[in-house]
Amino acid sequence: MSEFEYLVEWRVRNIQLPEKEPEETYNQRIKDWTFSSLGLDKKTQEVYNFIDVKKIATLDDLTKFLNASTEVVQGYLDDLYSIGIIEKMGKAYYITDSLSSAIIRKLIPRITESLRVVALTESKARSASDNLLKLKGKAFGNVSDALPFLGDMKRKGINPMVKVIGVQSSSDETVEIEGPIIDLDYRNHYITMVSSSGEKIVVGGRQSNGVDLKAHSIIIKGE
16 A cells, blocks of 8 residues: 555546647537546546436446446546546436536536645645754744733734745745734734735635635744
8 A cells, every 4th residue: 555545536637729720520529638648548438428428327228338347437437527527316317417518617617626625735734844943933823822822922022924824815825924013903804014025914714704724823033
């Protein structure tokens, strides 16, 4: 067994678009290109096409159609299901969205969330090991817990520096921002900091509205 186990694997390829000529085969070639771009082979596409034509199909239907073992066919189905382009209810598989709609509504959010978790996890680990071990400080998982500690530092005449890891409200991108604290809002559970570029950044919790950054992790330095 390898060191890491995975629940699902996506393979996305950047492949050159097909030529538009001849026009009569263009749509099929685009469909083939789409499956190849998603890392799916011809047999997997045959499974998708069978379900698309039949509207609903079971594992038994597909094993008979492909004349293949249930393990092999189940692998094709798992690939299609993990990407989000087929649905499952009981033993039946069916299609509800076009390929493009399924990619936009299901696959992109799944990949984005997986990458966000990877980036956030690595960032938290690096922040803890590289920064907190070298500098006195304290880490919090939310703004509400960090506020009393920040307030106490300010009352002691210490101007706290913080590194915030969170999601930008405007873009849903995970970012790290570091800078001094200039305001504490106990009522709304916000903090205001100044980034390295000089911008004022209002930081709230993960469910906060009307903030610039929704924090997942707050690392306070300068203790």
